[in-house]
Amino acid sequence: MRIQALGCSGGIARGLRTTAMLVDEHIVIDAGTGLGDLPLDALRRIEHVFLTHAHLDHIAGLPLFVDSTQGRQGRTPVTVHARTETIAALRRHIFNDVIWPDFSRIEGRYGPLLVYQPIRAGEVVDLEVCRVGAVDVAHTVPALGYWVSDGRHTFGFSGDTRTNDSLWSELNAQASLDALIVEVSFPNEQRRLADVAGHYCPATLGADLERLRHDPRIWVTAMKPGEEQVILRQLQRALPHRRLAMLQTGQVLSL
Numbered sequence: 504m505r506i507q508a509l510g511c512s513g514g515i516a517r518g519l520r521t522t523a524m525l526v527d528e529h530i531v532i533d534a535g536t537g538l539g540d541l542p543l544d545a546l547r548r549i550e551h552v553f554l555t556h557a558h559l560d561h562i563a564g565l566p567l568f569v570d571s572t573q574g575r576q577g578r579t580p581v582t583v584h585a586r587t588e589t590i591a592a593l594r595r596h597i598f599n600d601v602i603w604p605d606f607s608r609i610e611g612r613y614g615p616l617l618v619y620q621p622i623r624a625g626e627v628v629d630l631e632v633c634r635v636g637a638v639d640v641a642h643t644v645p646a647l648g649y650w651v652s653d654g655r656h657t658f659g660f661s662g663d664t665r666t667n668d669s670l671w672s673e674l675n676a677q678a679s680l681d682a683l684i685v686e687v688s689f690p691n692e693q694r695r696l697a698d699v700a701g702h703y704c705p706a707t708l709g710a711d712l713e714r715l716r717h718d719p720r721i722w723v724t725a726m727k728p729g730e731e732q733v734i735l736r737q738l739q740r741a742l743p744h745r746r747l748a749m750l751q752t753g754q755v756l757s758l
Contacts, residue, residue: 510537538564555662640664709741
């Protein structure tokens with residue numbers, strides 16, 4: 504399994520893109536600004552988009568992606584998998600024929616250009632190359648994390664979340680966990696803001712990771728621009744026994 508971090512920052516600046524993870528060729532988890540760095544032929548191979556939640560840094564690339572890939576080969580539309588609340592937000596605020604066309608009602612050569620597929624926490628989607636499981640997490644809006652398995656390797660993706668029980672119990676239930684991509688947006692000095700905004704800081708992530716029975720490679724993501732090194736040092740002090748690194752834009756993880 505190949506995971507490419509198209510975007511993994513909590514904001515934008517030169518060289519920084521917001522969350523989008525390409526899994527092999529046909530699946531992307533979240534559709535932040537990093538999605539736009541793919542060449543057109545690679546964009547046209549994407550068939551499934553799994554969204555964690557409706558916040559702009561996780562969906563900003565989706566409207567232009569759908570528009571740019573109208574000429575994609577094959578008979579299947581792009582399928583957006585998300586919570587019903589996330590789909591409702593997309594319909595009302597983005598694909599509403601005011602901000603952007605409603606591509607779920609626009610027919611291409613082989614049918615609608617965009618199809619919404621609701622997914623609930625605990626549900627598993629079986630695709631040709633892997634299984635994707637949805638996990639409830641705790642953010643300021645309804646949100647999901649995911650685990651992805653190809654039968655040999657498994658990785659977890661937290662999406663945006665603060666301290667919660669469901670993510671860790673679901674990851675512990677997996678037979679193995681090779682990698683974990685987990686958000687930690689604020690340094691410890693901003694712990695109160697992190698809690699209010701529904702995010703981890705090093706102290707709260709460190710406490711939650713004590714519950715994880717697996718020993719995966721841990722890649723931290725969604726750090727606020729300019730705070731990366733402070734957050735990383737605090738994490739390393741809090742988690743000296745964990746295999747920990749900062750995910751970089753464009754980085755490829757091979758499992």
